[in-house]
Amino acid sequence: MRFRHPDGSIVHLAYCTNVHPAEDLEGVIAQLDGCASLVRKHLKVPVLGVGLWLANTLAERLSNSPVALGRLARALDRNGLEVVTLNGFPYSGFHDRVVGKKVYQPDWTESARLEYTLDLVKVLGELMPADASYGSISTLPLAWRTPWTRSRDAQARRAFDKLDEHLARVQTRTGRRIRVAVEPEPGCVLEMVPQAANWLTPYAGGGRVGICLDTCHLAVQFEEPAKSFAVLADANVEIVKSQVSAALHIAQPWDPAARELLAEFAEPKFLHQTREYGGPGVDDLDLIGELSGHASWRVHFHVPVHAPPRPPLTSTTDVLDESLRHLVGGPHPLTHHLESETYTWSVLPSPPKGQQRLAEGIAGELAWLRDRLLALGLTQL
Template sequence: MRFRHPDGSTVHLAYSTHVHPAEDLDGVIAQLDGCSSLVRKALDVPVLGIGLWLAHELADQLANSPAALNRLRRALGRNALEVVMLNGLPYADFRAKVVGQQVYLPDWTQPERLRYTLDLIEVLAKLMPTDAAYGSISTPPLAWRFPWSRRRDAVARQAFDRLQVRLAQVGTNAGRRIRIALEPEPGCVLEMVPQATHWLTPYAGSALIGLCLDTCHLAVQFEDPAASFAVAQAAGVEIVRSQLSAALHVPDPRDEDAQRLLNEFAEPKFLHQTREWGGPGVDNLDQADQLSGHAAWRVHFHVPVHAPPRAPLTSTTGVLEDCLNHLVGGPHPLTHHLESETYAWSILPDGPTNQQELAEGIAAELSWLRQRIVAHGLEELT
């Protein structure tokens, strides 16, 4: 979906397709013809934006095969879908029974991560609409936090320097502005906005590499939205994209009903980093008994933004709305790319059981976000 900001610029809203991952071209096209088409019809919009996820082998195929790329382009066209955003964080195996820390591999010290990202740049440059101001690709916050060292940091820096050169070349040669959005995440080398901002400062001048601000991750870390935005703006690091999502919030971890309900979210597929207000954190929800329980917890579990969990659990939609006010509520947008990124539908307690229910849930989230975007004075373009 597209919205016109009062300053005249276009703000894009999409949903991330790694909520229904497929790793080959036939599978991706089937998902576009299926779930994505159903979401667009449920929303009754002429064109629906998607944040497309492509596994590394498929990205390589699409970057080097015009025939394969044309198949994908035709599928997007017949379903009235547009792509200005690619999700470049998962490399592969997002359907695995256990993803865990593997989602950060290969990391930015490994050449495979750079090659994958370069392939995504080539694909997006050919897929994005000609009237889009830029395309964005999200990427991991370097790596999981250990092992890490100055040497590994230097290797990652060299990879990003090469990445910046290629982004500039694509902008000059193809006339397509592609930008990389580094996504801070709990437990990683760069887990908070100030850390990521500091690391990204050398790229501030080019505006080709900046932040992907995930409102769930920011909330889990108990970061203050206003302070986080101020840090990035002071350093000149741009927010290339924002992923609009909500985390689990546990007001009183000692509450027996809260503990019982929380157990339903302790599943093995994804990491659910858990943080305690004013205190330490753990790398997964099943380690939360190491926390004191004397203050509120937040859990890295992307819950639907329009449907709060059962009481006494809540979610961090308030943080999301605060962030959205900063992102699009001012005289100029701080980003023009917004993405709904609730990828955890399949592991939710009482989650959807079929494609139709999943599409209805995604559409309900996008509708909830649309209402709040319009409330900030933006006009939906039809």
């Protein structure tokens, strides 16, 4: 969906298709013809934004085959869909039975990660609408935190320098402005905003490499939105994209009722990093016995923003609301790309059954976000 900010610029809102399992062209087109088309019809909008997730093999195929790329473009057009952003974080296998730490591989010390991202740059340059001010690609925050050394950091730096140079050449050659956004995540090398701001400082002011601010991740780390935005402003690091999502919040982890409900979210597919306020953290829900339980917890489990979990559990929509006020509630947007990224529908305690139910859930999230944007003074187009 598109919105006009009071300053006249366009803010895009999309949903991320990493919620869908397909990794080949036929499967992705079926997603667009099916669920994505249903979401647009539920919302009754002329054009719906989708943040495409393309697995590495498909990204390579599309970047080298005008015929394949044309098929994808036609599927988008016939369903009233547009693409201004790609999710370049998962490389492949995002819907394997167990994903876990595999989602961080290959990392930015490996050539395959740069090659994949360059394929995405080429594909997005062809797919994005002619009137879009820029295209964005989110990517992982270098790697999982271990093992990490100075030499590995230097390897990642060289890869990003090559990426930055490539993005500059693409813009000069094609006039298409493609930007890459590093997404801090709990447990990774860059897990908090100050770490990411510091690492991204060499690219500040260039406008090509910046940050993807995931409001679920921000909340899990108990980072305060106002301070985080101030850190980024001081470092002159731009917010290329924001994934507007919510995490699980457990105000009283000593409550047996809360523990019982929380156990329903402990599933083996995805990693659910958990942090305790003012204290340590663990890398998954099966390790929460190591926490004291004397202060509130937040869990890296993307929950639907419009449908809070059963009490006494809650979600971090308060962090999301405050972040939205900073992102688009000021005189000028801090980013023009917002993406709903609840990829966990299939592993919720009560997952939606069937494509129709999933589409209704995704549309519900987008409608909730739309209401927030309208309340902040934006106008839907």
